[in-house]
Amino acid sequence: MPSQSSTRIAEPLLGGPDGIHLASAGAQFRRGQAYIFAGILGVTTFLALALQGPCLSSGYEHPSASARMCAGPLSAAFLGQTNPEEALGRSTGGIAGLSALDARFVQLLKLMTDDVSVFMAIVLIVNVIAFAALGVALLVLARQRAWLVTAFASPVILFTVGSTLDPVALALSVWAMAIFVGSSPVTPRPWLSGVLLAIAAFINPLALLVLLALSLAGPRPAGRLRPRDPRMMLAAATITSAIILVLDGSAIERIMHWMSDAVDGGSFASILVMARLGTAEVWAPVWIIGSAGVIAAVAISLYMVRRTGLDPAVAACLLIGGCLLLAPGMMPWDSLWILPFLALTVRRWWVLIIWALAETAFAIAIHLGDVAAIESGKGLEPTFVALLTLLRLLALVAVVICAGENLYRRRIRGRPLRTEPPRRAEDDHPTVRVQGHGNPT
Numbered sequence: 001m002p003s004q005s006s007t008r009i010a011e012p013l014l015g016g017p018d019g020i021h022l023a024s025a026g027a028q029f030r031r032g033q034a035y036i037f038a039g040i041l042g043v044t045t046f047l048a049l050a051l052q053g054p055c056l057s058s059g060y061e062h063p064s065a066s067a068r069m070c071a072g073p074l075s076a077a078f079l080g081q082t083n084p085e086e087a088l089g090r091s092t093g094g095i096a097g098l099s100a101l102d103a104r105f106v107q108l109l110k111l112m113t114d115d116v117s118v119f120m121a122i123v124l125i126v127n128v129i130a131f132a133a134l135g136v137a138l139l140v141l142a143r144q145r146a147w148l149v150t151a152f153a154s155p156v157i158l159f160t161v162g163s164t165l166d167p168v169a170l171a172l173s174v175w176a177m178a179i180f181v182g183s184s185p186v187t188p189r190p191w192l193s194g195v196l197l198a199i200a201a202f203i204n205p206l207a208l209l210v211l212l213a214l215s216l217a218g219p220r221p222a223g224r225l226r227p228r229d230p231r232m233m234l235a236a237a238t239i240t241s242a243i244i245l246v247l248d249g250s251a252i253e254r255i256m257h258w259m260s261d262a263v264d265g266g267s268f269a270s271i272l273v274m275a276r277l278g279t280a281e282v283w284a285p286v287w288i289i290g291s292a293g294v295i296a297a298v299a300i301s302l303y304m305v306r307r308t309g310l311d312p313a314v315a316a317c318l319l320i321g322g323c324l325l326l327a328p329g330m331m332p333w334d335s336l337w338i339l340p341f342l343a344l345t346v347r348r349w350w351v352l353i354i355w356a357l358a359e360t361a362f363a364i365a366i367h368l369g370d371v372a373a374i375e376s377g378k379g380l381e382p383t384f385v386a387l388l389t390l391l392r393l394l395a396l397v398a399v400v401i402c403a404g405e406n407l408y409r410r411r412i413r414g415r416p417l418r419t420e421p422p423r424r425a426e427d428d429h430p431t432v433r434v435q436g437h438g439n440p441t
Contacts, residue, residue, distance in 0.1 A: 030145065033145050033146075034139050034145065037135070037139070037145060037148050037149060037152050038135060038139075038152075040149060040152045040153050041131065041132070041135045041152035041153075043153075044152060044153050044154070044157050044158070045128055045131055045132075045157065045161065047158055048157050048158045048159075048161040048162075049124060049128070049161065051068075051069055051070055051158055051159075051161075052070045052120065052124060052161065052162045054068045054070065055068055055070040055071075055075075055120070055162075056117050056120060056121065057117070059116055059117065060075035060076070060078075060079060060116050060120065061079070061081075062076075062081060062084075062370070062374055063370065063371045063374040063375055063378075063379075066367045066368070066370040066371045066374075066379075067367070067368070067371050067378075067379070069159065069363070069364065069367050070162060071367060071370070072162050072163030072164065073093060073097065073098060073102070073163060073164055074098075074102065074105075074106060074119075074120070074123055074162070074163065074164055074165070075116060075119075075120055075123075075162070076093055076094065077093075077094055077095035077097075077098055077102075077103070077106050078106055078109075078110065078116050078119050078120075079116055080094070080095075081093075081094070082094040083370065083373075084370070084373045084374050086373040086374070087369065087370055087373035087374075088270075088273055088274045088276075088373075088382050089263065089264070089265055089269075089270030089271065089273040089274040089280075089382070089385075089386075090264055090265055090270070090369075090370070090373075091261045091262070091263060091264040091280075091329065092261050095107075096254070096257055097257065097258065097261060098164075098254070099164075099165075099202060099203050099204060099254065100202045100244070100248050100250060100251040100254055101165065101199075101202045101203045102164055102165050102203060103250070103254070104248060105165060106119075109122060120162060123162060123165075124161060124162055126165070126168060127160075127161050127162070127165070127167040127168065128161065130165075130167035130168040130170070130171040131157060131161070131167050131171070133171040133175065134151075134167065134170060134171040134174055134340065135151075135152060137171065137174040137175045137177075137178050137340075138151060138152075138174065138340055138343065138344070140178045140183050140185075140186055141174070141177065141178050141181075141183055141313070141344060142343075142344055147343050147344075147346070147347060147352070148343050150339075150342060150343040150346075150352045150356070151339050151340050151342075151343040154339055154356060154359070155356055155359055155360040155363070156332055156335060156336050156339055156359050156363075157336075158363075159332045159359075159363040160332050160333045160336050163331075163332065163333045164203075164204075164333045165203050166203060166204050166333040166334075166336055166337070167336070168200075168203060169199075169200035169201075169203035169204050169207055170200070170204075170336060170337055170339075170340065172196040172197070172199055172200040172207070173196070173197060173200045173207045173210045173337075174340050175196060176192075176193035176194075176196040176197045176200070176210065176211075176214070177193070177210065177214060177312055177313070177316070179192050179193045179196070180193040180214050180218065180228055180230075180233060180312075181221065181225050181228065181312060182226065182228075188226075188228065190218075190228060190229070190230065190232040190233040190236070191232050191233065191235075191236040192236070193214065193233045193236075194211075194232065194233035194234060194235065194236030194237035194238075194240065195236050195237070195240045197210060197211045197214075197233075197237050198236070198237040198238075198240035198241045198244070199240065199244070201237075201241065202241075202244055202248075202251060204333075204334070204337065206320055206323065206334065206337045209295070209316065209319040209320050209323060210316050210320075211233070211234070211237055212295075212299060212315075212319060213302075213312050213315035213316035213319055214228075214230060214233065214312055214315075214316075215230040215233070215234060216299065216302050216303055216306055216310060216315055217302075217306065217310040217311065217312040217315050218230040218233075218312075219306075220306045220307060220308075220309055220310055221309060221310060221311070221312065222309035222310055222311040222314075223309065223311070225312075259284065259285070259288065260281070260284070261280070261284075262280075262284040262287075262288060262328040262329055263280035263283055263284050263287070263328045263329060264328065264329025264330070264331055265329065265330070265331055265362075265366045265369070265385075265389065266329065266330035266331055266332075266334070266335070266362060266366070266389055266392065266393075267287065267326075267327055267328050267329050267330045267389070267393075268287065268326065268393065269283040269284065269286075269287045269328040269329075270328075270329070270386075270389065271386045271389055271390060274382040274383075274385065274386045275386065283328065284328050287326055287327065287328040288328055290326040291323050291325075291326040291327045291328070293326075294322040294323060294325065294326050295319060295322060295323050297322075298318050298319055298322045299319065302315050302318065302319075305407065310407075311345070311406075311407070313341050313344035313345050314341075314345050314403055314404075314406055314407050316341045317338060317341035317342060317344075317345045317346075317399075317400075317403040318400060318403050318404060318407075320337050320338045320341065321338055321396060321399055321400040321403060322400060324337075324338065324396060325393065325396055325397065325400065330392075330393075331366070332359065332362070332363045332366070335359060335396075338396075338399065341403075342355065342399055342403070345402075345403045345406055346399060346402045346403060346406070347402075347406065348402055351395075351398050351399060351402050354395050354398065355395050355396075355398075355399055357395075358388075358391055358392040358394075358395035358396075359392065359395075361388045361391070361392070362388050362389060362391075362392040365380055365384065365385045365388040365389070366385065368380035368385075369381075369382060369385040
């Protein structure tokens with residue numbers, strides 16, 4: 001028997017995949033594994049809430065909130081704060097920089113309370129529920145659950161639970177994928193997937209890339225997934241988006257404002273601005289066009305290879321990763337979008353560990369960089385922020401490469417797609433068939 005790596009031999013203990021010499025995990029083992037991962041997600045969420053604790057008791061004023069790693073766009077918009085002009089490579093922020101549903105959420109709660117701690121307590125409750133829903137959706141999608149610890153124990157959760165409503169949008173998007181592909185015990189309802197993705201897109205437009213991934217993979221999915229017609233999903237998403245635009249006409253204005261103030265932390269554009277090589281106004285349209293070009297190139301490539309079967313999770317990971325790679329801004333809540341699809345797609349532990357470390361270092365650096373812009377002599381200098389940003393982008397490149405590597409061999413349920421049935425023992429000794437009067441042929 002050919003030699004196998006220790007990771008390959010240990011795969012049955014981690015929940016699969018099945019193979020000629022590998023056993024599949026039973027239902028009881030998988031159920032226990034799901035409980036363990038749910039507990040890990042609970043611990044991670046508790047730590048995220050503990051990180052927000054000091055700000056809940058003392059308010060979210062700058063720069064103390066940034067120094068305590070609990071500042072975010074929602075709390076700043078509620079208090080009427082914006083990012084300091086001295087923070088090179090950062091957008092202006094404020095309520096004008098929020099998405100349509102984020103801004104309406106802030107305005108609605110401002111009518112109910114003036115206490116930022118009460119407001120943020122409501123935000124934390126909503127996002128904790130969203131993370132729980134995201135965890136359930138991932139357990140529904142993934143039959144091989146060993147790599148889901150990447151999502152459930154991710155440091156990104158620590159730094160995004162109180163930032164924006166992106167956890168809600170991401171939970172809606174992952175549930176839309178589960179409903180569209182119809183993973184047991186979920187009944188496929190494409191129209192409902194379209195509604196969920198349209199709502200999520202008004203929190204973060206990255207949800208549109210999930211919609212594109214499902215549209216590409218639906219007619220020719222990988223593995224044993226049944227083909228799905230995406231037309232009903234697209235129609236429902238279009239109608240829902242039109243209704244939201246009629247109810248809230250500020251969405252178009254916010255898109256125009258974002259295009260003029262698009263350069264933010266975590267991107268190549270922000271590194272150039274921090275190095276004083278041009279301004280945000282100059283680089284914003286360049287990197288927006290570049291990011292759109294990458295999305296178009298990845299979508300065309302996926303369309304050309306989908307004849308052999310396309311995994312929706314792999315398609316979403318490649319589209320979102322390619323978009324974020326050249327996007328003018330890539331804050332922690334933006335990289336949160338690649339997290340579930342990363343866990344469903346990439347099977348290399350070293351890549352997952354490097355990504356987690358890069359996200360942790362960047363999240364800390366971006367907060368300390370804001371502190372340095374407000375109070376001179378404190379926090380982290382722009383040079384170090386730029387260096388950690390570059391390392392994070394290199395980690396994203398590794399993620400995209402590994403996701404593309406699994407384009408043909410993996411499907412959404414985590415088992416390898418075989419191109420031919422396994423050989424039997426007797427195949428090495430072919431039998432001789434006899435025809436006619438016993439003459440061998």
